[in-house]
Amino acid sequence: MDKKVIGILIAGALLAVIPWLGLPTFYESFIYLVLHWIILATSWNILSGYTGYFSFGHGAFFGAGMYTTAVLTVNFNMPFLWSLPFAGLVAALIGLAVGFVVFRTRKVRGELFALLTLAVTFVLATIVLNTPIDGGPGVYMTSVAVPKFGPSASSSIYLIALAVAVATVLIAYLIHGSRLGTGLFAIHDDEDVAEVMGVPTFRYKMVALCMSCGLAGLAGGIHALFVSYVTAGETFNITVPLTVVLMSVLGGTRHWAGPALGAVVITALQYAFTAGDSAVVGKAVTGAVLISAILFMPNGILYYFLKRRKKAGLQAPVEKNEAAAVPLSDGEVITRAPHVLSNEILLDVREVSKAFSGVQALNKVSFNVRKGEILGLLGPNGSGKSTFINVASGHFASDGGEILLGGIDLARLPAHAVSHCGVARTYQIPRPFAHMSVLDNVSMAAMFGSNSLDRKASIREAWECLEFTGLAAKALSLPEDLNLHQRKFLELARALASRPQLVLLDEVLSGLTPGEINEAVRMIQKIRAQGATIIFVEHVMRAVMALTDRVVVLHHGQMIASGLATDVMQQPEVITAYLGKQHA
Numbered sequence: 117m118d119k120k121v122i123g124i125l126i127a128g129a130l131l132a133v134i135p136w137l138g139l140p141t142f143y144e145s146f147i148y149l150v151l152h153w154i155i156l157a158t159s160w161n162i163l164s165g166y167t168g169y170f171s172f173g174h175g176a177f178f179g180a181g182m183y184t185t186a187v188l189t190v191n192f193n194m195p196f197l198w199s200l201p202f203a204g205l206v207a208a209l210i211g212l213a214v215g216f217v218v219f220r221t222r223k224v225r226g227e228l229f230a231l232l233t234l235a236v237t238f239v240l241a242t243i244v245l246n247t248p249i250d251g252g253p254g255v256y257m258t259s260v261a262v263p264k265f266g267p268s269a270s271s272s273i274y275l276i277a278l279a280v281a282v283a284t285v286l287i288a289y290l291i292h293g294s295r296l297g298t299g300l301f302a303i304h305d306d307e308d309v310a311e312v313m314g315v316p317t318f319r320y321k322m323v324a325l326c327m328s329c330g331l332a333g334l335a336g337g338i339h340a341l342f343v344s345y346v347t348a349g350e351t352f353n354i355t356v357p358l359t360v361v362l363m364s365v366l367g368g369t370r371h372w373a374g375p376a377l378g379a380v381v382i383t384a385l386q387y388a389f390t391a392g393d394s395a396v397v398g399k400a401v402t403g404a405v406l407i408s409a410i411l412f413m414p415n416g417i418l419y420y421f422l423k424r425r426k427k428a429g430l431q432a433p434v435e436k437n438e439a440a441a442v443p444l445s446d447g448e449v450i451t452r453a454p455h456v457l458s459n460e461i462l463l464d465v466r467e468v469s470k471a472f473s474g475v476q477a478l479n480k481v482s483f484n485v486r487k488g489e490i491l492g493l494l495g496p497n498g499s500g501k502s503t504f505i506n507v508a509s510g511h512f513a514s515d516g517g518e519i520l521l522g523g524i525d526l527a528r529l530p531a532h533a534v535s536h537c538g539v540a541r542t543y544q545i546p547r548p549f550a551h552m553s554v555l556d557n558v559s560m561a562a563m564f565g566s567n568s569l570d571r572k573a574s575i576r577e578a579w580e581c582l583e584f585t586g587l588a589a590k591a592l593s594l595p596e597d598l599n600l601h602q603r604k605f606l607e608l609a610r611a612l613a614s615r616p617q618l619v620l621l622d623e624v625l626s627g628l629t630p631g632e633i634n635e636a637v638r639m640i641q642k643i644r645a646q647g648a649t650i651i652f653v654e655h656v657m658r659a660v661m662a663l664t665d666r667v668v669v670l671h672h673g674q675m676i677a678s679g680l681a682t683d684v685m686q687q688p689e690v691i692t693a694y695l696g697k698q699h700a
Contacts, residue, residue, distance in 0.1 A: 120289060128282035135271035144274045150383045151274075151281040152339060156356065157363040157375035158284045159331035162291060163324045164361075165369030168304035169225065173214075173233025175356035176240050177207040177329040179348075181336025183244060186255040186346040197263055197276075200337045207333025208326045210240075215325040219318055225307075234357070241352035254347035257340060277338050284331050285376055291327075292372040295571070298560055300324055301370070305549035312509050314535035314564030314614065366409055368416020370551060377417055462487040462649050463508075463618060468517035468527065470500075470507055470673075477503040479673040480517065485618070490640070490650040492664035492681060496694055499670040501653045502544065505622045508651075509541045510534035521618065538566040538617035542607035542624050544653075548595035555591040558582060558609045565614025574613075581609040585639065601632045608639060612648075619643065619650045625659055637662055657685075669693065 135144060156178060164171045181203035188194040188202060214236055218229065244250045262269040265276065291297045299320045302310035311317045340346050359382070360375075367378025389401050413420040463485040470478040478500045485491045493501050506512040508519055510531030519526040526534050540561070548557050559578035562569045569577060582588045585605040590598060598606060604624055611619050621640070625633050637659050644650055654660055660667065660681055667684050669677040671693040677684045684690055 121286065124282060124285055124289065128278060131278055132275060135266040135268070135274060141268070141270055144270050146383075146387065148270075148274045148277050148342065150380055151277040152335060152342075153359065153363060153379035153383055154281045154376045155277070155284045155335040156332060157360045157367070157379045158288050158372075159328045159335070160357075160360040161364045161369055161372075161375040162288055162331070163321075163328035165364050165375070166291070166297065166300040166304060167321055167324055169321065170230045170361075171233040171328075172230045172354075172357045172361070173236045174328075174332055174360050175352055175354070176233070176237040177211055177332040178336040178339075178356050179237070179240060179244075179351040180207045180210055181333030182340040182346050182351050183249055183255070183336075184333065185337035185340045186257055187249060189260045189341075190255055190257060195263075196260055196341055200276075200334055203337030203340075204330040204333040207336065208330035210236075211325045211329030212322060215322050219321050219325075234354075237352050237354075237357070241348050244348050244352070250346075250348055254345055257344045257346065260341060260344075262341065273338065273342050277335075277342075280331075280334050280338065285373070287327065287331070288372040288375075291324075293571075295563060296320060296323065298556075298563060298571075301552065302549055302560055304370075305551055306547055308511060308531075309543070309547045309549070311531040312511055312535060312541060313561050313610070314532050314566075314568075316530075316532045366417060368418035371416065371418045374416045374418045381417070460487040461485070462521065463651075464518070464520040465508075466518040466520070468504070468507060468519060469515045470503055470512060471515055476673050478507065478514075481670065481673070481675050482517075483668045483675060483678060485649060485651060486665075487649055488644070488647065489665040490644055490652050490663050492660045492667035493651055493653045493670065494660065494667050494684075495670035498672075499693070500673040501670055502622055503673075504670070505541060505620045505651070505653060508534075509539060509620055532564070535564065535614065536566055536568070538615075539620065540565065540611040540614045540616035540618070541620035542604075542611055542622055544623040544626060546595075546600075546603035546607050548603060548606055548610075550595055553592050553594060554587060554598070554606060555579070555582065557595065557606060558613045561610040561613040562615075565616065567615050577613050577615075578609075581613045584612065584642070585609040600627050601629075604628065604636065605639070608636075608643070612643065617649060619648050620653075621650060622653045623655065625654055625656045633659060 131147065134147065156174065160171065160174045163169060184203040184206045185196070185199040188199040189196055214233070218232060245252060262272050263276070265272040266274065291300070299310065299315040299317070302313070302315055303317050303320065307317055336351075343350075363378035363382050364375040365378070366381060367376065368374030385405060389397075409417065461484045465481060465483050465485075467480040467482050468478055469476070469480055481500070481504065483491075493504065495501050503512070507514045508526060510526065510529060510533070514527040517527060521537055521539065524537055526537065526539065529537070548554075549560070552560065555575070555578050558581050559571075559574040562574035562577040562581075563571065579588065579591070582591050585608055587602060587605055587609060590602060595603060595606065604627075607624065611621075624640075625636055628636060633656060640650065640652070640663055652660070652663060664681050666679060667677075667681045668675055669684060669690050671689075676689045676693060677687050
């Protein structure tokens with residue numbers, strides 16, 4: 117069994133002994149509050165910390181759990197323990213209803229998502245106050261029987277909270293190191309790229325939201341019995357979401373244990389500084405401590421004290437692919453590698469159209485790509501090249517036409533399904549996942565690409581791709597430590613790791629020096645030699661001449677020429693498109 121899992125279970129077992137030590141009830145109550153905030157902060161972090169969808173609505177789901185337990189136990193005489201699953205279920209269902217609407221709207225991110233979730237809190241409060249659920253006076257739970265797990269009623273509530281807290285931390289840890297967690301962190305850094313690389317972002321966000329809300333509902337159900345009197349004013353307020361956000365940020369949102377640590381620190385500070393006679397001064401000191409921690413440890417306490425790079429037992433290969441790592445001289449002449457073309461059509465593009473606010477970016481574009489070839493997609497700026505790459509990769513939905521890959525119409529699929537069909541792409545401006553190491557960036561592509569490798573296999577695949585692209589020495593670095601040339605090669609490594617049938621290269625040579633261009637051309641030739649088919653968008657004509665078997669030229673969203681590069685570039689229509697004047 118995992119050592120961290122054993123450690124969490126041992127910590128839970130040790131805390132479970134406290135009710136039998138004969139300590140004053142105060143200690144049970146204080147530790148209960150710590151556990152209560154651990155559940156809420158950790159559950160909030162599963163959605164907001166992992167995905168970056170910053171929520172201010174956790175008080176709504178917590179309150180839904182409180183009122184579910186209060187109503188079921190008081191009005192329907194349901195045993196308390198039986199009410200807890202319903203408390204979690206009701207909160208999860210409310211969260212799913214919100215997520216089903218919000219997550220389908222691409223623009224609802226950042227501040228809009230935070231404000232919308234905050235609005236849910238006040239909507240639920242209004243419903244509760246104006247229905248028989250509360251009606252105004254609140255719900256008294258003094259008559260509800262407390263399950264007998266410990267020597268006293270308070271210790272029983274403490275043990276229930278402890279069990280849920282241990283389960284919550286375990287869930288957060290298991291998600292953190294799982295395929296789901298990898299996808300959630302990718303969503304946090306760049307959701308659009310994550311989707312194109314194969315992460316089913318909508319489904320993953322819904323799963324995270326469901327677990328986050330369900331655990332908050334469980335915390336609410338337990339807390340309802342702890343306070344014994346549930347009111348809308350004390351339940352649906354801004355205190356809960358602000359506190360859990362502060363705890364998570366202080367501890368570290370990208371670490372599974374960060375929110376738990378933040379909950380312990382802040383709960384202890386609140387007691388230490390506000391329990392005495394100078395409560396106002398204590399609150400000011402607490403605020404100063406928190407502000408200082410956020411200013412000097414912006415990524416959280418755990419991030420500050422733990423080592424930034426964790427090798428996790430991974431060993432870099434001993435030998436490096438020196439041929440891939442050594443750039444060619446600037447003056448070297450690029451020669452075409454011999455290649456036998458197939459007549460089999462891999463990609464069949466039929467009358468694809470795409471418009472943006474009335475501007476026709478693609479207008480009934482049709483061409484095909486043969487298996488094993490490099491097709492150059494050329495044209496002046498604004499001709500529709502990158503738009504086609506975005507449509508073919510699923511980043512944009514087409515307005516019409518078909519893009520057939522093995523009989524499957526990619527134009528009708530979401531981006532993650534396009535990736536699973538064997539399509540990979542690079543970006544003109546590299547878009548790595550900023551908080552993932554170079555190795556994790558590449559292994560994620562292997563994990564979610566067409567082969568869907570498990571974690572160990574995806575790491576092995578990532579090492580091979582980094583060796584191939586000469587980036588093995590940078591495997592444990594963050595993307596910010598790479599120069600432009602290396603970031604471009606990181607894009608290539610990610611594309612290779614998914615083992616695609618079709619690679620879409622969007623101006624992968626832009627911004628490189630002549631020597632780096634030569635190196636990149638060699639790399640692309642090797643990629644094709646491995647059996648990949650490539651659509652190559654580029655303005656560097658010497659690279660186009662060296663690499664492409666055929667070219668297609670776009671202008672104002674329409675195809676104006678196709679054929680061999682040497683022939684096409686001599687056609688009057690193409691010269692006019694590039695030069696903006698009639699060819700003499």
